[in-house]
Amino acid sequence: MSVTLQQIAQAAGVSSMTVSRVMHHSPRVSAATRERVQQAIEALGYQPDPHLARMMTMVRGRKKSRVRAVIAVIRETVPEDALQKTVYQYVPIEAIRRRAEQHGYHAEEFWLGRDGLDAVRLGSILRARGIEGIIVSPQSSQMLCAQLDYTPFAAATFGFGLTNPSLHRAAGNMNLGIQLAVRELRARGYQRIGLAVTQWVDHRAEGSYSGAMLHVQQSIPVAQRVPVLLFPHNEFSRCRKVFIDWMKTEQPDALITFDQHIPEWLQSLGLRVPEDIGLVVHxxxxxxxxxAGIHQRRDHVAAAGVDLVATQLLQNECGVPEVPRQILIPPEWIEGPSVRARAA
Structure with a gap:
């Protein structure tokens, strides 16, 4: 026979509403009362009904959609910062909004650094508007978003750019992406495969680019291993000489790198794509x-980030988590004319 909330309430000497608040981690319950209710739950052997929980989640979602609750998407705008360049890609607001709408929320962008908006003022604005959920999208080397007080918010971030505080995060799994690209290139006969990205790109992926290349190189002959090139500048256009010197020294026959600047730098070396060298966009x-390229499926990354925030809001969770959850979306290989066709 299933245990009811009323039975738990009677055993703990509280109301059914208090039991419900404890189960949903509401901050409105004192520590002593919470402990008493949890002891009653364990003593009676209560097990939640997953079907009922799902139904109540749907009901709450419909209520939220009527009041148009907002999830804030925190961006950064630092005009002189190299990470604002178009060579760097970010999760688009359209993909975030599509998923937010499915949860009954509206996604609204807020730009740190624009019109003097700093972290303290932004926090005040969010609290004044009753916004409880935020998604952080780091877009500058200054990491303005790290200055925000996350205590009152259910929060998540995209990628690994924001390391402190460490929030729940959704990101592309570029370890798998690099391994996939190398397999595709080797299936086309390429042997000396080089990786050339900026240090920030590798750092944002928590070393997944360089780590994956070092991993796959262990299974190929030493003569075919090409040292990873991590460009020293976020301002990618300043890296031409470093790239040219690396190309002349290592002579790769295929590259995983950027779509900007690299094609013209290869042309200046007298190399044709794909006749002389294969080119894969990272x-x-x-x-x-x-x-050809590695598609990081940012629409799925966006959905995962929204899901992380929506789940916290449902469970009344807020602040920097003790154990951050991570959702990694596997990228996919995209065929393109910048590499030769697979052998039959």
């Missing part, structure tokens, strides 16, 4: 149809 988007 962060492919639909606008890059002239290239």
């Amino acid at each position: 962060d492919w988007t639909p606008a890059m149809k002239s290239y």
Whole structure:
């Protein structure tokens, strides 16, 4: 026979509403009362009904959609910062909004650094508007978003750019992406495969780019291993000489790198794509149809980030988590004319 909330309430000497608040981690319950209710739950052997929980989640979602609750998307705008350049891609607001709407929320952007908006003022604005859920999208090397007080918010971030505080995060699994790209290139006969990205790109992926390349190189002959090139500048256009010197020294026959600047630098070396060298874009988007690439599926990354925030709101969780959860979306290989076709 299933245990009811009323039975738990009677055993703990509280109301059914208090029991419900404890189960949903409401901050409105004192520590002593919470402990008493939890002891009653354990003593009676209560097990939640997953079907009922799902139904109540749907009901709450419909209520939220009527009041148009907002999830804030925190961006950064630092005009002189190199990470604002178009060579770097970020999760689009359209994908975030699509998923937020499915949860009954509206996603609204707030830009740290724009019109003097700092972290303290932004926090005050969010609290004044009753906004409880936020998604952080780091977009500058200054990490303005790290200055925000996350205590009152259910929060998540995209990628690994924001390391402190460490929030729940959704990101592309670029370890798998690099391994996938290397397998595709080797299946096409390429042997000396090079990786050339900026240090920030590798850092944002928590070393997944360089780590994956070092891993796959252990299974190929030493003569075919190409040292990873991590460009020293976020301002990618300043890296031409470093790239040219690396190309002349290592002579790769295929590259995993950026779609900007690299093609013209290769042309200056007298190399044709794909006749002389294969070129794979490390962060492919639909606008890059002239290239093969690794598609990081940012629409799925966006959905995962929204899900993380919506779940916390449902469970009345807020603040920096003790154990951050991570959702990694596996990228996919995109065929393109910048590499030769697979052998039959």
